[in-house]
Amino acid sequence: MGRPTLRRRGFFRRPDLDGATSMVESPATSRETNPAEPGVAPPPDTVALAAPLDAARGDGPARAVAPAAARAPYVVGDPGRAAGQVRPAPDLRFPERPDTTVDGYTVAGPDGRPSVELRAAGVRGLAHRYYGTVRQDSAAVRVSVDQRWLVAVVADGVSAGEHSHVAADTAATAAATELAGLLGGTAPEAIDWPALFLRLADQVAHATRVHLAGHGIHTDGELTDLAAQAATTVLIAVLALASDPDGTRELHLIGLGDTSAWTLDDSGWSCHYGAKTHQLYASSATAALPILPPEPPRPARTQLGRGQVLALVTDGIGDPLGDGTGEVGAFLAARWQAPPTPLEFAAQVDFARRSYDDDRTAIVLWPEETP
């Protein structure tokens, strides 16, 4: 197979500097005295030209583009330039994969009564929309046959791999399906997680090979070569559909990488799994299948308290959420006190905030209050 590479279409197209060199004779004064020159930031709500440096999209004529509000109904703080200027381009290599997915329904518990209200949305990030590349997040939900357990899985395909959406889809679907089957006869704490992650890694690697072969890319190489084409985080939540007598719900969390699990209640957000460690400099490096770390992921067994909401999110949301105490935390907390309509939920997941242009996926679960 080909050498692994971070290169994306259009990224290294050489810019033509002739316009700039002929335009500017005296750089010290050019921008001050010529505010209408190219190179001056447009006012926030009017945009002349948003064509990317991507030959595939062409350099069309300057056209007016709708202001940020028309594309992202929710803005949190400074929306940045991209929210108003990016005109989403499709990824013509993968036309079957939508820009946005939305789901919403009520899951019944073992007694047949409503147990959990679910909202799920996957929204392609502004960067992928701009470059015309596919949404790489994925999510899956299953219920065990006995209706005692809800399994929710979120997977974040690593952007460096051009085919990572295949890894994400495979990990999410395989984990949710297998666990829903297992939980029909096995308690969550009895599940052999290391074995499950080994199988997930195998399934991701296999599905990637099959997919790549279909695209004429042959992969008899190392697992790291495969991971350079397609890799994914995975986060699994197993939530009891029946409450304990005190109104709490048994909850098991396990995952690999920077996809995170949060609870929301009157005191705000708290992260229970997948939190990024605080470092001097930011990094988007993450652990990802099909590569398994030397130490297998460890499950966390906890309780979802009465009145608490559970949210599973990719870092497209986790990063701007930070520690949950900022503007994004307040925005989402205010809107997710109770389940919004599914379409509203997706629009909220698609909030605009400067520089946060990664794919976003959220599964949010609102347990029904038991009398």
Added chain:
Amino acid sequence: MSERGKLLPFYLVIDVSYSMDGPKLERANNILPAIVDTLAQNPIISDKVRFGMIDFSDDAQVRLPLCDPLDPHLVLPGLAPRGGTSYGAAFSMLRQAIAYDVAQLKADGFAVHRPAVFFISDGEPTDPERGWRSQFAALTHYDRASGQGFAMYPNVIPFGIDQANPRTLQTLIHPAAGSKPMRMFLADEGQDPAVAIKAIAEILISSVLASGGSLAGGGSGIVLPPEADLPGGIHSVAADEDFV
């Protein structure tokens, strides 16, 4: 740790000794406007790039404090020649600037990626080697295990034109090894140095675009263009490459 945004800082550090006078400096004066023009066309990248410029001669001066290059109030500085070539002054000023800028951005609530430094010189340093070597070590040395050194150290990408000594510049590549080693870029033998500076500007812009683009996930900072995509008249060399 509330996140106001993710930023990728770039520093352009440029030699303005007298040997740069004339067409070379004229071309160098076009680098920032060209970067601004490119960023104005790419809202994804311009939302997260910060740019600063330091020039150096016998002393070093911050000519453009780290900023959003599309800030409408911004006035781009012009470069003028003065004096000799003190690498030590450049490295010392750079360390100060990075320490201040990163601390300020983090205090303002931004997540910051490791800065990238584009270091452009056309000649040998004129200050004593022991001095500039120790300034360079102060800028780049960091021992993760003991926490000794400068944790905010940048990635350094040297660019050599004209009379610059490739062997000297090669020792300024940082990091020289590891999972993401940097490279240096050299004008080809006999290449018109003014034309080479234009090519350097193209490499800077490609790198800014690719680095900003890679932040959307997986990547974590500076990305240099592959050899095959370099403009004519310039080539790249790794820290451990024997190029003569």
